[in-house]
Amino acid sequence: MTTGTVEVVGVQKRFGDTVALEQVDFTVAAGEFVSLLGASGCGKSTLLRIVAGFESPSSGRVMISGRDITDWPPHRRPTNIVFQQGALFPHLNVFDNIAYSLKLRNWSRTRIAAKVEEMLALVRLDGFATRGPTELSGGQVQRVALARALAAEPSVLLLDEPLSALDQKLRQEMQLELRGIQKRLGATFVFVTHDQTEALVMSDRIAIMDRGKIVQVGTPREIYKRPASIFASSFIGQTNLLPGKTTAVAGTAVTVAVGADDPVEGLAAAPLAIGAAATLSVRPEAVRIATGEAAVGGVPATLSEIVYLGNSIRIGAVIGDGTLVWADLRDEEAAGLEIGDKVRLTWAPDAATVWEGAER
Amino acid sequence: MTTPSLGVRLDGRRLRLGAAARPLLPAGAYYAVFFAIPMASLFVLSFWRAKGFDLVPDVSLVNYEKIATSPLYHALLVRTVAIGLITSLIVVPIAFTLSYLMRFVFERWAQLILQLALISLFSGYLVRIYAWRTILGKQGLLNSTLEWLGIIDQPLEFLIYSNFATIITLTGLLIPLAVLPIYSSMANISRDHLEVARDLGSKRTHLVRTILVPMALPGIRTAFAFSFLLAAGDFVTPSLVGGTQGIMIGNVIADQFRGIGSNWPLGGALAFVTMALVLVIYFAVIRAIRWVTTW
Amino acid sequence: MVRANRPGVFAIGYLAAVLLLLYAPVVVIVLFSFADSPRLSLPIEGLTLDWYRNAFDNPLMGVAVRNSLILAVVSAVGCGTLGAAFAFGIVKMKRARLRGALLGASLLPAVVPLLVIGISLAVFFSALGLHQSLRNAAFGHILVCLPFVILTMNARLETFDFSVLEAARDLGASPFRAFRDITFPLIRPSILGAGLLAAALSLDEFVVTWFNIGSQQTLPVLVWGLMRRGIDPSINAVASVLMITMVALVIGSSLYGRRRR
DSSP: OOTHHHHHHHHEEEEEHHHHEEEEEEEETTOOOEEEEEOOTSHHHHHHHHTSSOOOOSSEEEEEEEEEETTOOGGGGGEEEEEEEOOOOOTSSSHHHHHHHHHHTTOOOOHHHHHHHHHHHHHTTTTTTTOOOOGSSSHHHHHHHHHHHHHHOSEEEEEEEETTSOHHHHHHHHHHHHHHHHHTTTTTEEEESOOOOHHHHHEEEEEETTTTEEEEEEOOHHHSSSSSSSSHHSSOOOOOOEEEEEEEEEEEEEEEETTTTEEEEEEEESSOTOOOOOEEOOOGGGGGEEETTTTTSSSEEEEEEEOOOOSSSEEEEETTTTTTTEEEEEETTTTOOOOEEEEEEEOOOOGGGEESSOOO | OOOOOOOOOHHHHHHHHHHHHHHHHHHHHHIIIIIHHHHHHHHHHHHHHHETTTTEEOOOOOHHHHHHHHHHHHHHHHHHHHHHHHHHHHHHHHHHHHHHHHHTTSGGGHHHHHHHHHHHHHHHHHHHHHHHHHSSOOOOOOOOHHHTTTSSOOOGGGGGSHHHHOOOOOHHHHHHHHHHHHHHOOOHHHHHHHHHHHHOOOOHHHHHHIIHHHHHHHHHHHHHHHHHHHHOOOOOHIIIIIGGGGHHHHHHHHHHHSSSTTOOHHHHHHHHHHHHHHHHHHHHHHHHHHHHHHO | OOOOOOOOOHHHHHHHHHHHHHHHHEEEEEEEESSSSSSSOOOOOOSSHHHOOOOOOOTTTTHHHHHHHHHHHHHHHHHHHHHHHHHHHTTTTOOOOHHHHHHHHHHHHHHHHHHHHHHHHHHHHHHOOOOSSHHHHHHHHHHHHHHHHHHHHHHHHTTTTHHHHHHHHHTTTHHHHIIIIIIHHHHHHHHHHHHHHHEEEHHHOOOOHHHSSTTTOHHHHHHHHHHOOOOOOOHHHHHHHHHHHHHHHHHHHHHHSSSSO
16 A cells, blocks of 8 residues: 655755755655654745645655645645644634535535544544634644644645644643554654654654755654764754864774864764864763763863753863863762863763764 | 736746736736826827817827926926925924824824824815815904904904915825824834934934934835825815915816816826926935935 | 833824814814804804705705715725735735835825826726716726725735635635635625725715716715805715715724724
8 A cells, every 4th residue: 555655756946046945855654754854944844835735846746645746736635734823714613624625525414524523532622613713722723723634534644833833831742642643543644843852752754854955864763863964963952063083993983083182982974084074973961971080081171060950960061172062960970070170071982973074 | 718927937937927916917907907008198198289179199299398388387387396395394294293103102092093094084085175265264263263362353364265275285184194104114113223222322303313214214205205296286175275376287287178278188298297397306305305314 | 211101291282283183174064064154153153954954955966976876886896806806916925025016006096196097087088989977987986996995905914824725725625615715704804894995985086086977976076066166054064974974984994804803
């Protein structure tokens, strides 16, 4: 069965002289939850709108369930979209909003009522059928928008930052709920977001976009552990980026001189030459702090910040070249540390990724 | 059916622009037929000649020559432009001050005041002109009240059938039209702008000249265009309150079309000469405002 | 100084003076339409409805009212449809420059003196061999009301959320169905409001009418005729009725557009 697959082949989009998408290739398998993640203006919404049919690509093709639908108008496409602000029809109540696509298909009244009932139950809004859109909270509006889109039984559901207008707590609830609904229906969801946590929590796979290009596609775990670029590593989660120079290369294991020419080890993202300018990325939770005379190896540093985060303590330390490196420690690990302490920063070699060149 | 396209770009884009422009077509066509073509016909007609009751197609400058060489028309044009200019130079500052007060002093009442201004605009064009005749007349409201109060013994003659009457009447008619654009362009000047300028040591007059006027300039320009063009082009006001000495070019133009001894080509030529003159002065004044307010 | 929020004496006085300038004529007209004596001066000695009776005894009155109403309806319908479509078209445009230019162009007839519009239409119709008539005046009314209708429709449509239209298309509606089911019901109040505005403008329109209607009457043409003849208090009565109708239409128009926000 190929129903529900999405293939975007060589899609380009220009608006006048500005290039919104350059050469995007991208596939989604049936039943997959894929997030398009990127900062605003990276082209993620444009890509979604091209799949939905609201924009047509300047070149390239879009296939859904194996059929080329590039030239189809939005109302013929087997996709449905949930908009950022819901876009509920303000003059129709919840029932009529959800029933809209079914009425267009001339379903019988009883069949429509049953489907709407089912959808309302799915989004846990039983009993809301006669409410008007203005009588709903932000979360409820998005649930109705979801129910309205799902009622049309799309092969692919597109979601354009549907949770971004909600407050933090509600958003987290809705993330899990959306994920649950997607799993239950086994439907294909393409979800656009700028919120990396959201993408990590919900997705089977994440596509990171930057300046009109997809820069990495992978599972949340792959992307977090092995970001493919400096950009991806800094966009997903927090990371320390240390500029330096390679001093030894043995396969993927490289030694980089950072700080005041202090050698540390990491894994190369791509083959590197000795003596090349490089950037080493290491996540704060991978950084350990060694104190006392006995400590050897790692990078010498001076503690400059101690920030209490509740479940952990974030320590800032300045290394030889003035770069500030963050380390997240558990409460007991941080005991006794004072600002001004001379320490050494260490990490497991496979926790650090090394790229050629400087940060962007 | 093919849709006319406004696009000049490459094929794909052009089609889409055509589709987007479709709702514009009915009104666009209406403007073309009932605005552009009539204006063009009037322009063409202004080069024709009138022979008795007949119009003779021609490409002659005879009407324009008549206007250029007649001291009567010169005097009329000068008076028309002067009255238009004086009126707009009264209307725009009044509207500017009112907009300022609405924006920064009567903030809470601004919408109500705006509505009141709008409603007065719809209380009747002819009626409001006529009402001023009642107010300013020799035995009108103002004179009779002043006499009754013992301030004057004799009615003030200059109040009615004078340029004064024309100007005050036009002022009352045009203020609402000038307030709308000026107020809306002042909406994006915040209190902070003024505060910052004062903080930097700006005096009050300086503030008006360097902050308020330049920032509200788009609105001022529209207001000035409205008030100057409409005042200079009005013929109803001078004919009702301006008296025999107060006729403006509009009256002469109107007479060429609905009067005894009408001459359409001459009327058309007068209309275009007036509009051209008004436009030139309009741009000169705008340039002057800009020159005074920026440095 | 700038933060001084309480209106001062100057501010209040100024506001009062401007409102007086705007509303003195209105008050005078209504007041004297009920005044006993034909001499228009204070103090008013007694009140009467005679001027209203006089005004409506005028044999031309019936025709004038009928023609004015026809023109008002024609303007409302004509401007409502043309203006709504135009405003909708430009609001949807993405390029702000083009949008601004088109809006500006659509306002041109409001800046050209009515006198010039009136005579140019007279020339145009006579070139086509169409004799001056109510029909000619009606075309003129639509033209002079259209800019104001476009301006108000544009202001109201600027807050229109076009994603509901996309949602309808997305859910399977053809462009026509999306317009019928979603767009039209949503912008209907704005169109009605703009239509009422056009009706009010049309009731007031004199100049273009006068050059194009020939020997026919409308209320403003009738009033003009009476005014030319001298001071006649029944003018005040006709004017008051006209004024109240127009003000009611304008207030109705602004209430209509504001509903369902």
